[in-house]
Amino acid sequence: MKTELKTVDAYISTFPMEVQEKLSAIRKIITENAPEAIETISYGMPAYKTHKKPLVYFAGYAKHIGFYATPTGHEVFAKELSVYKQGKGSVQFPINAPLPIDLITRIVKFRVKENESFSK
Template identity: 80%
Template sequence: MKSDSTKVEAYINTFPEDVQEKLNTIRKIILENAPEAIESISYGMPAYKTHKKPLVYFAGYAKHIGFYATPTGHEAFAKELSVFKQGKGSVQFPMNAPLPIDLITRIVQFRVEENEALFK
């Protein structure tokens, strides 16, 4: 995996410890499920691409973690994501609740498969 991991680590380290923990959890999910992904900072947040196509992004905030799986990732999981505050192409996981690890994992896997299909 090509990586700008030091910049991603520096980004994560700017947050309080509780936010860092959640950001590192999301990062680990992405890296485990998309080992070929290129990790970088884009739009001021950790970004991941496969086959030169966006995979997912995430960002830390005081009261939530923003997760961006491009519109298709959100559309495919619309029912499960409906319990969270959303914007166009984004979902907010509140800091005062556990991360939906299984859901995030399945979204990342879905996006990996989508990008793989585009590459073939």
């Protein structure tokens, strides 16, 4: 993990262009669908919070993009995510395949609404 990096721009810039494009696409989905989210680096990766609660994280690796929508984002979309390799609270989108933009968008929107409900 790139724990010494302080900004998402710096984090993304450390990857090859193909990976940068995918990381930037995920970032754009998040910022467009959660415009009030606070963007930071946490656990050495881009992290987003709304209402003081984690929203989603993402990270670049040699062969995949890790996406973390814990705790419930993966449970609710389990069927659609089942085609991807997964770990506890994570899903891996292969570098050599198109990103599931619509799915990521729906997960982010779900997490935004969920965090909003916790703040009431």
